[in-house]
Amino acid sequence: MAAAYALAQAGWDRVTIVERGPELGGLAGTFETDGHFYPLAYHHILQRDRGLLFFLDRIGALPDVRWRKISMLFQLKGRLFDLADPVDFLRFPMSLADKLRFVRLMLRCFGKSDWADWNERSAAELVDTWGGPEVRRAIFDPLMRLKFNRPCEEVSGAWLGARLHFREGSAPLGYIPGGNWTKVLCDGVTRLLDDASVQVKLGTSARHLGIQDDRVTRVDLDDGESLEADLVISTVPTEVYQQLLTAARPDLDHVRYTAVVSAILATKQRVTPTFYWMNLASLDCTASGMFMLNALNPTIGAPGDTCLNIMTHVPTRHDTFFHQSDDQILAGYRADFHRVFGFELKPFWTQVNRLGMYAPVFHRGYENPPLRDAVLTNVYCAGNYRTFPSIASTGTALASGVDAGAAILADHGGTSDLPAAIDGYRLASMPRG
Ligand SMILES: Cc1cc2nc3c(=O)[nH]c(=O)nc-3n(C[C@H](O)[C@H](O)[C@H](O)COP(=O)(O)OP(=O)(O)OC[C@H]3O[C@@H](n4cnc5c(N)ncnc54)[C@H](O)[C@@H]3O)c2cc1C
Known part of the structure; x- marks a missing residue:
């Protein structure tokens, strides 16, 4: 276009x-349900x-x-952490010295816009050099597993640095009411x-x-x-x-493209804590992440609805998970929801989207x-x-x-x-x- x-x-x-x-x-693109329009997955x-x-x-x-400044949660060992919240940040299972190194890594990445000098180097090298191996093990290894199903060693350092520079988790995100x-x-x-x-x-x-x-x-x-x-x-x-x-x-x-399986659904249930983005970093769920779309855009969907996107990054569209039936996929997502929030999810509509070629792996x-x-x-x-x-x-x-x-x-x-x-x-x- x-x-x-x-x-x-x-x-x-x-x-x-x-x-x-x-x-x-x-x-x-977009799909419509009951006169309201929704993205195919999360989109900010x-x-x-x-x-x-x-x-x-x-x-x-x-x-x-x-x-809107959003809340990004890490789900780890049955607990939820908002790394932008000072109390949660202190509670997060990582030493104080590594937390300071993590902050240093983020600040350096926020300030660097040209990442060409990292094209040949890995995300592991970037995090280990500017943060430290413990920062990688605690935060970035699980994130790279969730996104690419690969270790940090195989993912591009330039891509990770540029992504952090975009401040997706720490700067306000935009929407249209x-x-x-x-x-x-x-x-x-x-x-x-x-x-x-x-x-x-x-x-x-x-x-x-x-x-x-x-x-x-x-x-x-x-x-x-x-x-x-x-x-x-x-x-x-x-x-x-x-x-x-x-x-x-x-x-x-x-x-080589990764694929995404994305379920968008609406429920009348109230889900707490409020978050926009949750990384399921314990790596024991069917889903990679959950998004509460109305936490960014309160006007998405009908008033009073909680609108969720539960999604999985799949290594390729040839993966068996990608071809499971909607019911099988949703059963996995309902189990994930129960594990995280402790009660049964009851959506009144659901749409499963399979996106076969989502984005190339930036290795x-x-x-x-x-x-x-x-x-x-x-x-x-x-x-x-x-x-x-x-x-x-x-x-x-x-x-x-x-x-x-x-x-x-x-x-x-x-x-x-x-x-x-x-x-x-x-x-x-x-x-x-
Ligand atoms: C889960 C998910 C979350 C995302 N979140 C965000 C976000 O929060 N913010 C953001 O800015 N971006 C986000 N994106 C990324 C963004 O949507 C895409 O990177 C971007 O839209 C890609 O555009 P494209 O034109 O490169 O590819 P595509 O959108 O894939 O365009 C390719 C087009 O080619 C068409 N096509 C394919 N084969 C043929 C053919 N043989 N003949 C004719 N037409 C064909 C397809 O139908 C498609 O329309 C997200 C994407 C996904 C999937």
Whole structure:
């Protein structure tokens, strides 16, 4: 969407988006229950996500964004800890010296924006050097297990540092009252594309790319239509792109996607303590985390509902857990809930979403595939597999789309002011929720 917007803004008038889903948005999509809109899993706005803030501004939604300091809990050995709360922080099972080292690590990461010098080093090295091995064992080893099912040694230090720099757990997070912000965003950008006469084909997949010499000349769709193509921007996961090419592409083999199973549900029960984000760090639950969506956005869902997202990071979509029935998955999540809160969860609606290609594993030494395809001269690439070492977010995906659009313009004698505008974007104010 962002790539198409960049081209349309420069006056290109024969741009077509092909989207498999019923509407634009992909992982930032939405579903509806009883007239209310919900994200596919948890979704919050990060204060340093310039690409996202820029687009929210452009669609006129930024003044509506409200910011709230959230509570992030660690569930460990049957107890809950809020590391931002001084009392809980002192109670957390780690020595005082390691706690001070943990604070030092966080402060150093908050202050460092360029992580290129950590590309080849691991998350273990980062935490051990700036925090210490005990900080890693107590906090980061469980978190990396939850997210990637890998030890810190295999995860990129640049990615972890950049992620901590985004201050996801310690700075206020944004939302839009009165609804679900991903819907506002996707509807708004869809309007921008509509105004710019970008053609959108929904509910049809690209099935095959027709290639002549070193160029893609045709995109075959699964509804039987074939689109002639002068230029192609691939914004699908690299594994899908490889299938469309029907040719081996070893240069893309290092990009491997994790999957997510996400249950969104509503209950009339009151759940305490209030939290937004809970890491199930004891690693003995079916779920990786729980989110109380209304603790960030009190207006999500119907008044009085407690809206939860219980989700599991799954190593790959081929994992057996990913293919369990909804009932099996929910039985595991209900058991997790009972273990943590001590009473039975009684939702009055539930939706299970399976997201097969959620984000690439940003392992040590990960390299973004090039913006200009390494083999095909008229193919450009965008998407969250190109955002390393930055966090894989809605805004970094948007920014990568803008970069692809700007590269095409540059290769054809044009320019786009969008990348610089995003890069220089600063929030003027952060009204509290
Ligand atoms: C559980 C979860 C939590 C998240 N939390 C946050 C958060 O709190 N804040 C935040 O900013 N971001 C968050 N994100 C990240 C963010 O949503 C994604 O990184 C971003 O939306 C990815 O965008 P993308 O365009 O790279 O990929 P996608 O959204 O995956 O886009 C790819 C698109 O290609 C389409 N497609 C695939 N194959 C074909 C085909 N053959 N033909 C046509 N179309 C095809 C798909 O339907 C999809 O629309 C979260 C994501 C998840 C899954």
